[in-house]
Amino acid sequence: MRRNSKLVLGGAAAAVLTAVSMGAGPVLAQNGKATDKSVTLTAALAELNGSGASGTATAVVKNQKIEHIEVHAAGLTPDAPHAQHIHYGNEALNECPTLALDSNGDGRLTTVEGVPAYGPVVVSLNTTGDTTPASFLDVARFPVSQGGVFNYSRDNIEFTDVAGTGYPGAGGLGTAKQIADSIRAGEGVLVIHGLDYDGDGTYSFSDPEGGSELTPGLPAEATDPAVCGVLR
Template identity: 45%
Template sequence: MRITTRIAGASIAAAAAMALAVGPAFAADSWVSANLKPVAGNGVQGSGTAQVTVSGTQIKVEMAATGLLPDQPHAAHIHYGETARHECPTLGDDTNGDHHLNTTEGGPAYGDIVVSLTKTGDTSPKSGLAVDRFDTAPGGKISYERGSITVTPAVATEVASGEAAIVIHGVDYNKDGKYSGSTKSDLDPSLPTEATDPALCGVLVAAPTGGMHTGGGMAGTTNTNGMLLAVGGVALVAAAGSGAVAARRQRARG
């Protein structure tokens, strides 16, 4: 009977170890979302929403916006900066006094580009001005969805932290229906500043732990602790039951 007891104890210990070992396999995805609002001073009347799902080192981005300059390419990015304020810029960031905000002036608020939200191809900061691969906002609207965007572990952590921001660029100060004007872009002097100045911005906010992802622009994080405890408990109960049955059989034979 002592042998059977030891076997039962070993089974319980093995089951407990298995329950702990499977923990990383159930690592939760996380979701962050943002309400996109007009950047101060840049004359945009639009709005939008964005949601980013983080799964390891891959992200999925879903974004919708209205009120943008129709039928023109709108560069869009996820921005983050270690020393940034993790917010959208205000007119207090207007360092050159022109009552508008260019991308560089917005940098202290939202940081540098970490992901380029292109429709195809590369999504790194190198594609930050890949004009031919960004949404052109037919009718002034953007409806964007792209999954399996591979990022570095650091960027995945930054996005999931609730401190990164989504910024859509492209404005029309003179209301002529195109990117024009004599003022050049701070990012590319071959482009007018209208083509790259920020239009809409929103911080990707993480929901409180235990929040539910609804698929409708809400943020949340799936909490798998309960599931892991349940799995471990079932394994332990099953092992204990097997041990008890073995003990009864041993007593019956003895």
């Protein structure tokens, strides 16, 4: 549109238009978040499942890329790996879950039970390598809390197309742009997983929670959500 206007108007009028468009800043969506360019999102991370953990997260997102993200958390299961993700679903509530979603009434929220609130994984916030949902439980590449604390940061994470995110069409595929636009609009939810319900110092299959609903290879304690916050 702008290019066409310049062609028609030419000369001085084009210079004015250029000056105006350069100064106009990002386009704002209805909720006031920028729909383009760079936005800084923050999340206050609150405990789930009585974990006692808390933290903060900050993400700078430009177009389809997370230029920088950091997560600071404390009160986590000490010296244990903690899977962490950005969750998002086109049909999710885009909120942190409450026990109202405890569908089997056992008093704890599993990762799957929380999906109606926060949606599926769209980014794996690990320390090295692939950051797509394919890495969502590659525990060896997630941060390990030191005495219950971790300070995580990573740069230049690209959003990718993700199936199962609830968009119309085959497989509910969301494009990288659709997902990034929604995250920038404040609909992404950051979740850190892993908590030691019984305080025995380890994630264990022999604890009452047993195995994870997500994978037979991990105890439920390793995958249940421990803290959650909406990136706004």
